[in-house]
Amino acid sequence: MTIAVRAVARLLLAPSLVVAVATMVKGYAHVGDGFSAGVIVALAVSLQYVAFGRPRAEAALPCLRFAPLVAGTGLLLAIAVGFFPILGGRPIFTHWPPPGVHPMRIGTLEVLTAFVFDIGVFLLVVGALVVLVHQLADDGPAPP
Amino acid sequence: MNLVVSLAAAVLFGAGAYLLLKRDLVRVVVGVSLISQSAILTLLASALTRGQAPIYPLADAPVSDPVVQSLALTALVIGLAVTALLLVVVDRVSHAYYTITQDDVAATEAARDAELERAGADAEALTE
Amino acid sequence: MTTLALALLIPWASGVVLVAVDGRRPLVGWLAVGALTAQIGALAALAVRVFPGRGVHFVTGGWPADVGIVLRADSLGVAFALVSAVMLLAAVAQSALEGIQERTFPGLVVLLATGLNGLFLTGDIFNFYVFFEIAMTVAYVLTTYGGGRRELGAALVFAAVNLLGSSVFLLAIAGVYRVTATLAMESIALRMADVEPNAAILIAVGFFIAFGVKLGLFPFHFWLPTVYTGARPAVAAILSGALANIGAYGLIRFGAGLLPNELQLGATALVLIGGASILYGGVLAISRRDPAETLAYSSIGQVGYVLVALGVGGPVGLAAAVLYALVNSLNKTMLFLAVRMRGALISGVFLLGALSVAGMPPAVGFLGKLALVHTGIAARSPALVGLLVAGSALSFVYMFQMYQHEFWSRPRAGHASPWPLQLLPAILALLVLAGGLWPEPLLALSRGAAGVLSRGGTR
Numbered sequence: 001m002t003i004a005v006r007a008v009a010r011l012l013l014a015p016s017l018v019v020a021v022a023t024m025v026k027g028y029a030h031v032g033d034g035f036s037a038g039v040i041v042a043l044a045v046s047l048q049y050v051a052f053g054r055p056r057a058e059a060a061l062p063c064l065r066f067a068p069l070v071a072g073t074g075l076l077l078a079i080a081v082g083f084f085p086i087l088g089g090r091p092i093f094t095h096w097p098p099p100g101v102h103p104m105r106i107g108t109l110e111v112l113t114a115f116v117f118d119i120g121v122f123l124l125v126v127g128a129l130v131v132l133v134h135q136l137a138d139d140g141p142a143p144p
Numbered sequence: 145m146n147l148v149v150s151l152a153a154a155v156l157f158g159a160g161a162y163l164l165l166k167r168d169l170v171r172v173v174v175g176v177s178l179i180s181q182s183a184i185l186t187l188l189a190s191a192l193t194r195g196q197a198p199i200y201p202l203a204d205a206p207v208s209d210p211v212v213q214s215l216a217l218t219a220l221v222i223g224l225a226v227t228a229l230l231l232v233v234v235d236r237v238s239h240a241y242y243t244i245t246q247d248d249v250a251a252t253e254a255a256r257d258a259e260l261e262r263a264g265a266d267a268e269a270l271t272e
Numbered sequence: 273m274t275t276l277a278l279a280l281l282i283p284w285a286s287g288v289v290l291v292a293v294d295g296r297r298p299l300v301g302w303l304a305v306g307a308l309t310a311q312i313g314a315l316a317a318l319a320v321r322v323f324p325g326r327g328v329h330f331v332t333g334g335w336p337a338d339v340g341i342v343l344r345a346d347s348l349g350v351a352f353a354l355v356s357a358v359m360l361l362a363a364v365a366q367s368a369l370e371g372i373q374e375r376t377f378p379g380l381v382v383l384l385a386t387g388l389n390g391l392f393l394t395g396d397i398f399n400f401y402v403f404f405e406i407a408m409t410v411a412y413v414l415t416t417y418g419g420g421r422r423e424l425g426a427a428l429v430f431a432a433v434n435l436l437g438s439s440v441f442l443l444a445i446a447g448v449y450r451v452t453a454t455l456a457m458e459s460i461a462l463r464m465a466d467v468e469p470n471a472a473i474l475i476a477v478g479f480f481i482a483f484g485v486k487l488g489l490f491p492f493h494f495w496l497p498t499v500y501t502g503a504r505p506a507v508a509a510i511l512s513g514a515l516a517n518i519g520a521y522g523l524i525r526f527g528a529g530l531l532p533n534e535l536q537l538g539a540t541a542l543v544l545i546g547g548a549s550i551l552y553g554g555v556l557a558i559s560r561r562d563p564a565e566t567l568a569y570s571s572i573g574q575v576g577y578v579l580v581a582l583g584v585g586g587p588v589g590l591a592a593a594v595l596y597a598l599v600n601s602l603n604k605t606m607l608f609l610a611v612r613m614r615g616a617l618i619s620g621v622f623l624l625g626a627l628s629v630a631g632m633p634p635a636v637g638f639l640g641k642l643a644l645v646h647t648g649i650a651a652r653s654p655a656l657v658g659l660l661v662a663g664s665a666l667s668f669v670y671m672f673q674m675y676q677h678e679f680w681s682r683p684r685a686g687h688a689s690p691w692p693l694q695l696l697p698a699i700l701a702l703l704v705l706a707g708g709l710w711p712e713p714l715l716a717l718s719r720g721a722a723g724v725l726s727r728g729g730t731r
Contacts, residue, residue, distance in 0.1 A: 035221060072292045079285055086277045092343075093332040132228050136235060164436075169428070176435045183442035190450035212449065215398055219442060222405045229412055230431055236416065237424045256422065 009044075009051035016044035024118045025109060034118035038125025045126075046133045054137040064130055071127025078120030081113050149189040156182035169237065173230045180223045184216050273330045275321070276345050276393060279314040279353070283307060283386040291379030301368030304378030308361040311385055315357055319350050323720060329395070342456045344395035348594065348721040352521045353392040355598045359513035359605040360385050366609050366696045367506045374417050381510065384410040388514060392521060395457045397445055404441070404518065408434055411515055415503045426502025433495040437485030444478030447471065448530075461530050469533075476534035479526045487519030487575045490549035500568035505612050508564065512571050513605030520578050520597035527582060528590055528725045535585060542583030547659050549576025554666025558673065563611050566674050567604065570629060573663065574600045577640070580656070581647050588650045590722035592643035595714060599640040599707070603628045606700035613697070615688035619679045621697040626671035628704050631664045636707030639714060 020037035027033045045064070048057040058064055085094040095113045097103050103110040156178050163175030191209035286307035293300050322328060322345050331340040364381050372378060387407030391400050412434075415427040449455060451471050452463040464472060481492070488496035500508045527535045535542075553573025560566045578600070581593035607625045610618050624635055631641030641664055648656035688694075707714055 033217075035217070068292065072288055075288050076285065079281070079288070083277060083281045086274050086281075089274070091273065091330045091332055091334050092277050092280075093341075094334050128225075132232075135232060164432070172432060176432055179436065179439045180442070183439040183446070186443050187446040187449070190446040209453075211455075215445075215449075218398070218402060222402070222409075226405070226409060226412075226431075226435060229409060230428075230435075233412070233416060233424065233427055233431060236419065237428060240419070240421050240424050 005051045009047045012047060013044050016040050020122065024115070024122055027118050028110075028112060028114045034121030035125055037118070038122045038129070041122075041126050042129030042133070045130055049133055049137050054134075058134075064134070067127045067130035067134070069127070070123050071131065074120045074123025074125075074127060076120075078117055078124065081117045081120060146189065146192060149185065149192065153182045153185045153189065156185060169234045170231075173227065173234055176230065177223065177227045180219070180226075184219045184223070187219060188212055188216050273328060275314055275318045276328050276330070276343055279311060279318060279389050279393065280386065282311045282314055283382050283389060286310075287379050287383035287386055289379075290382055291376050293379070295372050295375050295378045298368065298371075301364065301372050301378050304364050304382050305361065305368055307382050308357060308364060308385055311389070312354070312357045312361065315350060315354050315389070318345050319354060322350050323347055323717070325720070327724075337456055338454050338459055341399050342395035342458070343393060343399075344457075345393050346721075346724045347717070348521070348525065348724045349392040351594065351598065351717055351721050352517050353389050355601055356388045356392070356514040356517050357385055359601060360388075360510060362605060362609065362696055362700055363506050363510045363513070366509075366693070369692050369696065370506075377414070377417065380410050380413055384414070384510070384514065388518070391518065396455050397448060397457060397460065397526075398455050400522075401438075401441060401445060405438060407515065407518065408438065411511060414507050414510060415499060417507055418504055422502040423504070426499045429495050430499045433485060433492075437482045437492075440478050440485075441482035444475050444482060447475040447478060451475070457525075457530060464531060465533070469537075472531060472534050473537065476527070476531045476538065479522070479531070480538075483519045483522040483526070484545075486522070487516055487578075488572050489575055489579060490545055490552050490572070493549070493552070493572045496572055497565055497568040500571065500608075501562065501564045505564070505608055508567075508611075509605045509608035512567075512608055513601045516571065516575065516604070517597065517601050520575070520593070523579070523582055524590065524593055524597075524725070528585065532585075535582070539583045539585060543580050543656065546576040546579030546583060549573060549579065550659065550663040551576075551666070554663055554670065557670040558666065560670075561677070563674050563678055564608070566670055567607055567611060570667065570670065571600075571604055573667065574604070574629070577644055577660070577663065580659070581644055584647045584651045584656070586650065587719070587722055588643075589647045590725055591715075591718040592640075592647045594721045595643045595718035596640040598714075598718070599628070599636050602700065602704060602707075603637060606697050606704065609700070610697040613689040613693060614679075615691075615694045617691075617694040617698045618689065619675075621694075621701040622675050622679060624701045624704055626668075626675050628708075629671050630668035632668075634705060634708040636704045636711075636714070638708055639711050643715075643718070 020040045023032035023037040023040065024034055027037075045061070048061065051057075052060065082093045085092055085096075097112070103112055105111070109115075160175045160178030160182060163171045163178065166172060166175070191212035193206070193208050286303075290300060290304055290307070295301065295304075318328065325347075327347075328345040329342065330344075331337055331342050333340050360381055364378060367377065384407055387403045387405075387410060390403030391407065394400050394403065412427060412431040415430050416423055445455075448460060451467045452460050454460060454463065485492040485495075500512065503511065550573050553569045553571070553576060557566045557569035557573065560569060574596075578593050578597050581589045581596060583589070584592075603625055606621060607629075610621045610625070627633075628635035628637030631637045641660070644660050645657060648660055
């Protein structure tokens, strides 16, 4: 891989995280959701694999070892957000706050169950796609 | 508008079907992926009306049905997962068979069938 | 409502947790068995509420019915969900007793149970598609188990063919949305009556192809023998006992529930295709030497009966289709779990399985065949009754031929398998015997399930 690809790959990783978070935060009202945010980050990580090869990419990003755990946590978080209304006797995937009620705000961020669900989906997609790239980047035995 | 979309879906389906009949297994996977994309395009076309795209509608103008966009997104995610799975299976096949063409897969099946016939014939001979 | 949500939540959450841990440890296998038992408990609680006639119906998020996703439990869905769950439990328990060799097997079977529950308990066609894909993706992975050449070849064929079926299903959903502008099954059933016949026929053919590929009906059967013989016996049991139910349920729900007019229009074609399946499967099963292959061709034949019953239609035909689909699932799971084992109990299991597939008392298969003959009589067609008798004769021949080859001929006798392993197919055989000796609950169940569809719509 040429020096340009390597430089761009290294530079793109952090901004991709920023873009992903931005996509998720505005997701409930504008275009964007957890899935596309997850794919953006996963693409940046895959670019690392392509540009540097598997050993160097995994040495440079040790947090990739936890990808399966991240995926599982994301899925459990999404399921929890979806199914917790049955504790209150309401149908599943009922959102809190209900329509018409002003949501709680942290700064300019509105706290909604939709946002927490998107975080869960984001974690799931990032974890799953990183596991996939790791699996396919494996070098098998050479054919005879 | 509908004619263009239908033609595009038909071309995708045809290309996918053509690739599906190839010997190289990676092309078969791409063919399956193209066929599923054609189905998703038809899904999007099922809500085409004269109106604006429902991304950022300006006021006082008819807007197309946005439900189908979410259906298409779901179908795309499913397609991603299944294509990924198929690629991993092709990867494993290439390790197990040391090849990624369909002929060798079929040849191994034929060899096993012949062996089974022989084993059946031997058992018949023993019981008689 | 809570039980329905629990029936989805229990397998989903436990499946995710179990996939992350190492399934080769015995504890994990038995945890999977526990999760499936808990899920069966939730389904049984749902059944107690639903079978007397009161359905459970709610919309996610509290939205109105045409906006949100409708989840609905009625006799038809819960009957299929219960039977499939019990079959999955048998397969996992068998594997846990034998010793699981793959890391993710228990977790994946629990996730398969999630997919199956979701699609049997939903009232929205796109939600059906999503759970359908969850179940199928897990099935593709399960088919690769073993990692050997045969398993991988089988998995590749299975995945490619079923993905084509899924794409055709998605095309049919696009068609339905185009003509009815809704995704909820009840609204579709109401609005389909006003749709122009050409479009409706195309949609019906699309659904038929998709579910025919899943079931392994005659023109779309070519993947079935490769996959059922290439995969491990426990996986083949799961495929034939649980996954084939998706095809039968889909044909019944989408055919008789959503598109009843098109079902009547295509009745002759359906009966012909079903008859071709029965004869093709029966004749080819006789010519096979390997018992797993015989069972695979037998599966092709047995699902033909479901299609014939569906083609005849009416309350008698629908009840027969439901009954035969459930009975077939029990038979095939029992036989596939026992196919590589030997021993005194196993030969009893095989004998009972042979009686059940051939349709003779005291096995529960007799009930299925009897219901089908009633259907033939209700259709006033001696040709149909003749076809059913011919199919039963073929089943009798190949099942007893297999029994003779496997258990009576000396060189194949081999060693008896360990007692705990023989116990599980024996329990299923007891269920077969119980169903045959005490038919009233099964008959009432199938009539109630069919009654759901005849009551105008899918409520």
